[in-house]
Amino acid sequence: MKLATWNVNSLKVRLGHVQEWLTANPVDVLCLQELKLTDDKFPIAELAAHGYTAHFTGQKTYNGVAILVNHAKVGEATDIVRNLPNFPDEQQRLISATIAGTRIVCGYFPNGQSLESDKFVYKLKWLDALTHWLAGEMANHPRLALLGDYNIAPEDRDVHDPKAWEGQNLVSPQEREAFARLEGLGLRDAFRLFDQPEKIFSWWDYRMGAFRRNAGLRIDHILLSAALAERCTACEVDPVPRKWEQPSDHAPVVATLAA
């Protein structure tokens, strides 16, 4: 079973990229973030034509998340839940579904903007609510995967220039502690289950030729419960779509699970 996550930065603009990527990478589950469209604009038929059933919760201009399911391989998803039940929120940032006995949680974590911002307070509150809700969710679903754009680089090795970024939004101690609390629930960072090359990132700024210079951050993650981590045989970032014309600033991340 292959699980993937990709912040597409507008599904309207990136639909062709998603279709092309799925054709080359027919994963079983693809979690999408930053749809930037309302539910009535979601390209259900265009994704169905590629073999994927979509479950989504959208929003005008901002946010929006979806879970795409290769139904021929893994069947249909059940028990779709939108948002955090313990955190009333206008912003559409979370969707969960059960697929082939695995609980899939797809999240677009708040950016935070800066440590002085109200948005940073919101980010930490959202993370706290997510962590508390996940504790119960994991008790009900031993096989659970949390995929998405976390907007947190967990360690300095996930940052192209740790000195320049020290203490800033996306790498601050508060955010890294929140990430560690997720791990404290028993979740494992699939990427770090394996030896990895240095300087692997999942996001590069559109500006200043950041991708060409590999000036990026690893902020998109797949966290796995113990029952899934022991079955995980690989986890990789796919930088290829970042090289395409008019790309998302994020790259897909893929985890492979043995049967």
Next chain:
DNA sequence: ATGGCATGACAATCATGA
């Protein structure tokens, strides 16, 4: 040097991203 680039709403700039 607080820019730079991209997207969407809106109709010239502005909010947001990370």
